Amino acid sequence: MKTLDLFTTAVANTFRSKTRTILTILAIFVGAFTLTITNGLGTGINQYIDDTVTSIGAEDVMTVTVTPDADSGFGGATSGPTEYDPEAVSSGGFGPNEGGTVVALTPELLDDLADVDGVLSVEATKSITPDWIQYGDGTQYVTSVGGLVAGQSVQLAAGEEPDATSDAFELDLPISYVEPLGFSDADAAVGETITIAITDAERTQHLVDATVVGVAEESVAAPGAGGLVVNAALTDSLYDTQNIGLPDDQLERYATASIRFDANATDADITALKDNLADAGFTGTTVADQLGTIKTVIDAIVLVLNAFAIIALLAASFGIVNTLFMSVQERTREIGLMKAMGMGGGKIFGLFSLEAVFIGFLGSAIGAGIGMLAGTAISSVLSGAVLADLPGLTLIAFDPLSITVIILVVMAIAFLAGTLPAARAAKADPVESLRYE
Amino acid sequence: MLVTMKTPIIRVKDVHKSYGRGPNRFDALKGVTFDINEGESIAIIGKSGSGKSTLMHVLALLDAPTSGSLELEGVETSTLHGKSLNQARNKTFGFVFQQFFLTANSSVLENVMLPMKIAGVKRSERKQRALAALEQLEMADKAGNKAVNLSGGQKQRSVIARALVNNPRIIFADEPTGNLDTATGAVVEDILFNLNREHGITLIVVTHDEELAARCDRRLYIRDGLLVNDTTEVAA
Numbered sequence: 161m162k163t164l165d166l167f168t169t170a171v172a173n174t175f176r177s178k179t180r181t182i183l184t185i186l187a188i189f190v191g192a193f194t195l196t197i198t199n200g201l202g203t204g205i206n207q208y209i210d211d212t213v214t215s216i217g218a219e220d221v222m223t224v225t226v227t228p229d230a231d232s233g234f235g236g237a238t239s240g241p242t243e244y245d246p247e248a249v250s251s252g253g254f255g256p257n258e259g260g261t262v263v264a265l266t267p268e269l270l271d272d273l274a275d276v277d278g279v280l281s282v283e284a285t286k287s288i289t290p291d292w293i294q295y296g297d298g299t300q301y302v303t304s305v306g307g308l309v310a311g312q313s314v315q316l317a318a319g320e321e322p323d324a325t326s327d328a329f330e331l332d333l334p335i336s337y338v339e340p341l342g343f344s345d346a347d348a349a350v351g352e353t354i355t356i357a358i359t360d361a362e363r364t365q366h367l368v369d370a371t372v373v374g375v376a377e378e379s380v381a382a383p384g385a386g387g388l389v390v391n392a393a394l395t396d397s398l399y400d401t402q403n404i405g406l407p408d409d410q411l412e413r414y415a416t417a418s419i420r421f422d423a424n425a426t427d428a429d430i431t432a433l434k435d436n437l438a439d440a441g442f443t444g445t446t447v448a449d450q451l452g453t454i455k456t457v458i459d460a461i462v463l464v465l466n467a468f469a470i471i472a473l474l475a476a477s478f479g480i481v482n483t484l485f486m487s488v489q490e491r492t493r494e495i496g497l498m499k500a501m502g503m504g505g506g507k508i509f510g511l512f513s514l515e516a517v518f519i520g521f522l523g524s525a526i527g528a529g530i531g532m533l534a535g536t537a538i539s540s541v542l543s544g545a546v547l548a549d550l551p552g553l554t555l556i557a558f559d560p561l562s563i564t565v566i567i568l569v570v571m572a573i574a575f576l577a578g579t580l581p582a583a584r585a586a587k588a589d590p591v592e593s594l595r596y597e
Numbered sequence: 598m599l600v601t602m603k604t605p606i607i608r609v610k611d612v613h614k615s616y617g618r619g620p621n622r623f624d625a626l627k628g629v630t631f632d633i634n635e636g637e638s639i640a641i642i643g644k645s646g647s648g649k650s651t652l653m654h655v656l657a658l659l660d661a662p663t664s665g666s667l668e669l670e671g672v673e674t675s676t677l678h679g680k681s682l683n684q685a686r687n688k689t690f691g692f693v694f695q696q697f698f699l700t701a702n703s704s705v706l707e708n709v710m711l712p713m714k715i716a717g718v719k720r721s722e723r724k725q726r727a728l729a730a731l732e733q734l735e736m737a738d739k740a741g742n743k744a745v746n747l748s749g750g751q752k753q754r755s756v757i758a759r760a761l762v763n764n765p766r767i768i769f770a771d772e773p774t775g776n777l778d779t780a781t782g783a784v785v786e787d788i789l790f791n792l793n794r795e796h797g798i799t800l801i802v803v804t805h806d807e808e809l810a811a812r813c814d815r816r817l818y819i820r821d822g823l824l825v826n827d828t829t830e831v832a833a
Binding site: 161162165169176493494496497498499500501502503504507590591594595 | 650654657659660679680682683684685686687688690692694696698700702711712714715716717720
């Protein structure tokens, strides 16, 4: 028998006893459906975290601050007020001492940092505090400003990211500013010019015009911490403007710096780099440090949920064994006849195990299909209600690879379940099968 | 009758077949020797338990003899294994059973195509040959019907079409008329002997029906696992 004939015959045989086949398929359906949903949950949440991670910072970027003395800063002091440190500046952004004060990074310290083993490049984080932004003659709004480190990306609602290499002043506007500033929607804002007001050290206010090139989705950890995302040219301009009139010894004081390390660094390399930084008096934090724990917990939860789905599938696989044993029993005569007509045991085995695989395929494909529909429906309902505060989060997301893997795994389980009955059919003695006296 | 000295299609030499071991040992065949020439019609006659079914199973290569030799077209069958054995079964034999063994919910056409499907014949050729075989048995109009809906005579004719479709050298008929009324049985007998006479297909009928046996060229009587009588009659 040719392979194609074997396959079509197996498929046709599957539908010979419809009720029995449908019940078996339903059992597999339950398992595959659960597996699809739980997997989708893991994919959805992890995708959200991954998006958040890339928008916070690139994988090979570490935020570095000067390690504060043990008795300085909040809660560190054992008694009495903290002594004033003229080198201390207010820290902004995503550092371990967010909101507190840290020892400023001076150009000398930045040079030290660049010398640390494993550090490829150092970029000081320029902290910019604009007064307001305005579109045309509209209302003025307070905002913050952040830049993009190479490797970071913005989740865009419209337009594109600011061009880091361009000399033009470009920025991405957070979507929450679009309507208050007077734009009808995100697309309308792209290409328009807005005005940024910034006050220098001599209390003089300067106005800088910049072009909106994109509109950023709100996200828990957007670059620029929910404010404007500006390109290098605009950052430098704003920073220089802000520092006009500042005494020389107050210039070039940074709260944090970003360092880059080898993109192929292993976990051990990163730990070594952190140790090197600690020895030099710095504290380094990667994005993974900040979000890694959350991911581990989610992975563990998804794993447990998947385990339940697998248990459901195992139960279903016994259904397959049962169905096929009945099938073999019913078709004893037919098997005997086929053997008498010269069909080999191997082909008979193939016929029945293909039938099992096909039942597994039907159950898992239907389960995965309906699981995807249900998951999409659930997450769109939830994102409009309970999860409205987490824009960009698709609670249950699906990637084709894991769906394919689910279907293949179920088919493999079905094949294993089918081997027992199939082997019995293959071993059947034609004389015994055809006896009727 | 044309008797030539060419190799017999089946040569059976001192074939024994026993089942079980020790005290449970049962000897179904206790040393049977005979030849069957191509184009002959042979009846194997015996009571139930005489060993006639075992003999047919051994001849059809469904069961291997415990000892002795069986040659098919001059080839010692104990040398056939796996694929060559399956091919010998598929190409050489056609089966007609008392109980039809049709797949009930498949069409007559599907049932008739089964041996060719096993042989790996192309789909279009399968259909064409199966329809030709059904035509030959005046069953072409029933090709699309489900086997379960046929009368006994129609079922047996479908079975004969299935036995014929691979152009076998030998047709084994095990009580071919056992489940049919006299008139239908007579029609089926005519069809089988017609095939034997006009197409030169060797016909081996296993039966306990003396009338059917009487129409064969030769009758082999089996009793208690032994060949008790081998008659070669001049065709009436």
